[in-house]
Each structure stands twice: as structure tokens, then as C-alpha cells.
Amino acid sequence: GMLDGYEDFLATMDQPIADQAALPTFLICREARKSVTVALSGAGADELFAGYNRQDAFARYLRFRRVLSPTAPMLRRVGTRLPTGTEHRFRKPLLLAQKFFSAVGDDPADTYRRMQGLGGYHDLPTEVRPWATTSDAPSSDQFGAALEQDLNQYLVSDILMMCDFQSMQSTLEMRIPFLDRPLLDWVAAIPPEFLISKGRKWVLGELLRRHDGAEFVDRKKEGFNIPLGSWLRDSSQHHLWHFIDRPDALIWRSVDRSLALGLWHDHERGAVDRTPELCSLLTLHCWLDRNFG
Numbered sequence: 071g072m073l074d075g076y077e078d079f080l081a082t083m084d085q086p087i088a089d090q091a092a093l094p095t096f097l098i099c100r101e102a103r104k105s106v107t108v109a110l111s112g113a114g115a116d117e118l119f120a121g122y123n124r125q126d127a128f129a130r131y132l133r134f135r136r137v138l139s140p141t142a143p144m145l146r147r148v149g150t151r152l153p154t155g156t157e158h159r160f161r162k163p164l165l166l167a168q169k170f171f172s173a174v175g176d177d178p179a180d181t182y183r184r185m186q187g188l189g190g191y192h193d194l195p196t197e198v199r200p201w202a203t204t205s206d207a208p209s210s211d212q213f214g215a216a217l218e219q220d221l222n223q224y225l226v227s228d229i230l231m232m233c234d235f236q237s238m239q240s241t242l243e244m245r246i247p248f249l250d251r252p253l254l255d256w257v258a259a260i261p262p263e264f265l266i267s268k269g270r271k272w273v274l275g276e277l278l279r280r281h282d283g284a285e286f287v288d289r290k291k292e293g294f295n296i297p298l299g300s301w302l303r304d305s306s307q308h309h310l311w312h313f314i315d316r317p318d319a320l321i322w323r324s325v326d327r328s329l330a331l332g333l334w335h336d337h338e339r340g341a342v343d344r345t346p347e348l349c350s351l352l353t354l355h356c357w358l359d360r361n362f363g
Contacts (some may be wrong), residue, residue, distance in 0.1 A: 090345070
């Protein structure tokens with residue numbers, strides 16, 4: 071299966087990037103290299119044109135901030151009770167609601183950083199880029215600061231690092247047209263809230279429609295992830311989690327083992343979807359074990 075050798079795959083990264091898109095990116099690059107030596111990537115489009123769910127959620131938060139902020143504790147309690155642990159018709163919108171409820175707070179900067187992070191485990195200390203405006207700045211400035219975070223931190227530290235490493239694994243040169251300087255300057259002149267005023271990535275969608283790209287606009291958007299959460303519950307993959315029963319594993323020098331056990335048990339019994347957190351734990355463990363074990 072696709073997870074055969076997954077531990078070795080994670081361990082070979084030059085730094086531990088816990089992005090579920092890493093494996094499909096590697097597989098696509100490996101297949102593309104059979105035919106070409108250079109490939110174009112769509113990386114940067116979501117950061118430039120506000121295409122992420124979290125950016126849409128943050129715009130809604132800013133719009134209703136006065137109402138949402140006082141209710142944050144209640145919303146977090148509601149979020150923990152949403153049935154996201156098993157597959158069902160409403161699972162995806164409930165996952166989005168769960169992340170939104172766990173992120174809402176008084177401060178826009180902290181709220182958006184939680185939206186970028188791992189649900190309820192967002193208060194762990196991290197190195198983050200300074201927020202580009204003050205907490206009392208208008209909504210337009212707050213949304214602009216969120217886009218700036220994604221463009222200069224998330225894109226650089228996750229997407230571009232991952233794409234570069236996985237493509238170079240197959241000696242495939244990956245180029246990023248969305249980061250051409252003239253395009254960056256053009257988008258920078260657009261008011262940030264205008265980019266989300268008609269939905270996620272609507273400006274890019276409108277441009278595509280004008281150039282015979284309607285089929286790409288109208289098809290359903292899907293994240294570039296594998297169904298890792300479902301696969302991890304399969305008994306054939308339980309060997310990936312043997313390290314949880316090892317008190318001497320290197321990862322426990324940095325992560326609370328009791329917290330990790332709780333996440334795994336919640337996920338395994340289908341109570342809550344903990345795929346992002348478990349992906350992070352597995353990636354860090356494999357990388358530490360290979361390089362320092």
C-alpha cells in the first residue's frame with residue numbers, strides 16, 4: 071500500500087515537515103520525472119488569492135468578532151463534542167466548524183495562528199512571524215496581516231520547503247509561476263478584503279473563466295492530502311505507533327507522552343479526528359529516531 075515504507079520516507083526529510091501532502095507530492099514528482107525534467111507548480115495561489123478555508127473563516131471571524139469573542143469558551147466546548155472521528159456525510163463541514171470554534175478568541179493574531187495550527191493544541195510555544203498590525207487595527211488590516219503570515223511564513227516554511235525537497239528526491243526541477251515578481255506586485259496592490267469578497271480565490275477563478283478555464287473553476291476543490299486518518303486506524307498500520315509504548319523514545323523529550331496517548335486513543339476509537347496531530351507526532355518521531363536515535 072501507499073504507507074509501505076512510510077517511516078523511512080518521513081525519516082529521510084532534511085527537516086521534519088508534518089504535511090500530509092508530502093507523500094503524494096513525492097509520488098507525483100517521481101512519476102513526472104519519467105517524462106520531464108522541469109515541472110510547474112501551483113504553489114502560492116492560495117496564499118496570494120485567499121484560497122484557504124482558514125482565510126475564509128478568518129474573514130467571517132473579523133466580520134462577527136464582537137459577537138464571537140465573548141462566546142469563545144462556549145464555542146470551544148461545543149467544538150470538542152462535534153462528531154468528527156468517523157466518516158459520515160457531514161464530517162468535512164463539522165471538521166471545519168471544530169477548527170473554527172477551537173480558534174476563536176479576543177485577539178485576531180492569536181485567532182489566526184490557531185487557525186493555522188493544530189486545533190486545541192495551539193498554545194504550545196512556537197517561533198512565529200510577528201503580526202503585521204496591532205490588535206485594534208481595522209478588519210481590512212487584520213485580514214491583510216493574515217495573508218502576509220501565509221505568504222511569508224506558511225508558504226516559505228512548509229509548502230516551498232516540502233515541494234523543493236520532494237521534487238529534488240526525483241531530480242525534478244520545480245518552478246513556481248505564482249511567485250513571479252510582476253504577479254506578486256500586482257496582487258499586493260489589491261485591497262486584501264477584496265480578494266475574499268466573493269469567495270475563496272474568486273479573482274483567480276474569474277481570470278480562468280476569461281481564458282477558457284471554467285472547468286477548473288467549477289470542479290470541487292479538494293485538499294492535496296491522503297486519507298491518513300482512516301489508514302492509521304487500520305490494524306495493518308498499528309506498527310507505526312509502537313513508539314507510543316516506548317517511554318524512552320526521543321520524541322518524549324519534547325512532547326508530553328500522556329497528551330500523545332490521549333490523541334491516539336481518541337482517534338483510534340473514532341471519537342475525534344486527530345489526523346493533523348498524529349501526522350505531526352509520527353513525522354517528528356521518525357525523523358528524530360533516524361537522525362538522533
